[in-house]
Amino acid sequence: MSSSLDKQRQKQLLSWLKVQTKQRKKILRSSVLMGFMSAICIVAQAVLLALILQNLIIVKSDFIAVIPYFIGLMAVFVMRALLTYLREKINFVLGKSLRQSIRRQLIDKIEQVGPPAISQYTSGGLSTLLIEQIEDLQDFYARYLPQMRLATMIPVLVLIVVLPFNWAAALILFCTAPLIPIFMILVGMGAADVNRKNFKALAYLSGHFLDRIKGLSTIRLFNQGKNQTNAIHHAAEDFRIKTMSVLKMAFLSSAVLEFFTSISIAVVAVYFGFSYLGEIHFGSYSGTVTLFAGFFALILAPEFFQPLRDLGTYYHAKAQAIAAADNIETFLAKPTTDVIKQPQINTVKIDKIDTIIAQDLVILSLDNQAIVGPLNFSLTAPFNIALMGASGEGKSSLLNLLLGFLPYTGSLKINQVEFNTLDLTAWREQLSWLGQNPYLLNDSIRNNILLANQNASEDNLNDAINNAQLTDFIKQLPNGIDTQIGEDAVRLSVGQAQRIAIARALLKPCKLLLLDEPTASLDKQTAREIEAILAKNYHTCNIITVIHHISEVMSFDQIWQLSDQQIHIDK
Structure with a gap:
């Protein structure tokens, strides 16, 4: 046999x-x-x-x-x-x-x-x-x-x-x-x-x-x-x-x-x-x-x-x-989300985010096993949400779904349009993402930041560097912004690597920012500095932040607790 x-x-x-x-x-x-x-x-x-x-x-x-x-x-x-x-x-x-x-x-x-x-x-x-x-x-x-x-x-x-x-x-x-x-x-x-x-x-x-x-x-x-x-x-x-x-x-x-x-x-x-x-x-x-x-x-x-x-x-x-x-x-x-989620030939493109509504939403793994759900929530722009919960509850899975990397059952609508009818390429142009260990290429600081926008002007690049509080650090380097960071950013501290990732994210204007525990691997002082940078620079877009504890530096419209497959909202 x-x-x-x-x-x-x-x-x-x-x-x-x-x-x-x-x-x-x-x-x-x-x-x-x-x-x-x-x-x-x-x-x-x-x-x-x-x-x-x-x-x-x-x-x-x-x-x-x-x-x-x-x-x-x-x-x-x-x-x-x-x-x-x-x-x-x-x-x-x-x-x-x-x-x-x-x-x-x-x-x-x-x-x-x-x-x-x-x-x-x-x-x-x-x-x-x-x-x-x-x-x-x-x-x-x-x-x-x-x-x-x-x-x-x-x-x-x-x-x-x-x-x-x-x-x-x-x-x-x-x-x-x-x-x-x-x-x-x-x-x-x-x-x-x-x-x-x-x-x-x-x-x-x-x-x-x-x-x-x-x-x-x-x-x-x-x-x-x-x-x-x-x-x-x-x-x-x-x-x-x-x-x-x-x-x-x-x-x-x-x-x-x-x-x-x-x-x-x-x-x-x-x-x-x-x-x-x-x-x-x-x-x-x-x-x-x-x-x-x-x-x-x-x-x-x-x-x-x-x-x-x-x-x-x-x-x-x-x-x-x-x-x-x-x-x-x-x-x-x-199986890919593009195949599972987009059976339509003509997909819908959107250029703004007004509402995100989920009804009986069940997030699936790539082999169609339920990860978390059913979830029900409704968001109206502008919003700044903190998503909390124990490890393994499905917080990152929700972000991966919004990024278009996971399939789902139930309903998830953006501006009253079902998510599985969206053009994923156009949708991702509205997004920016920052995780606790963002990947940096074995290249120069300049090319790592420009990865978000290859056509950015020198003024826009400098603004992103200043806003990410990288100016003084870069001035101390022998080759400045063209310094090579090495494989896995071995020549940088974790905080410096995170600031470069923030500068990269700032160089790409977005309608929805997804933060997946961006300060989890940092020491307390550096974490507060990164949180202050994020709070200062992201006040014109919608934000969903996965965190383990509430910081006094960052303020949120709502705090969501994800537990027992449900979202509990604390306003």
């Missing part, structure tokens, strides 16, 4: 991989055409070589008489080399464009599913998915897929040209050819599973290692360095074992394919050898096996099997691609 399901899954993934080529059919056909033209050159090459040998050995012609054949042979060599070069270029372009397309789908998906879904993955796991696993699709698209078509076309071409000269040689080739595909199928049954385990081990190792690097200070503080080193060692050893299993499968398949190919070519050679000795008297239509027919068939015999051998060599690329596609397709198949 399990094996049957696994085979079904492999078929589904292979179909998904092939569907990705729909927009690149012209490039794929060009690659196949180049390969087929190269095969025609091989046939011409075999004809010319056989004619040269026939004239020199049997006919006893002068060397001058076969010079035109030599010139033709050189021309075919050059043509074949050129076709091979063009085919390699086309194959690379095909693989590159498909990898870019799939990577773009993944990045778009990450943007659609938002923080609730991304938080389920480690940074290392996502990096492996976006980089290494996509790169492992290259050989499938650039090698295996075009070769799969040529593996059918070229052997048929060889049979067609050999059959008129010797039907026995054609029959031998025809009967021995299925040995290679049969073995490829047997190898492929286990190869995809081995590669899938390898990818899982790599994703675990990447995520595990990156998480330990980020938490190095904590690990050393609690004297857990040796234990964590052992854990990384075991993860690396598991990955090594699984990688060696993949290599063993690849080497075994190549060796057996070469074995079967050699036997088949040897049978053709033995047939012609005994024919020339007079022991075999069948196969030739004229009753005599000519030297031309023998050399022609023997030259083409390796070329008959070469496409199948190449397909066998690239067959592990198929197993590797299926294993990579398992994770990629699973991620792309995740």
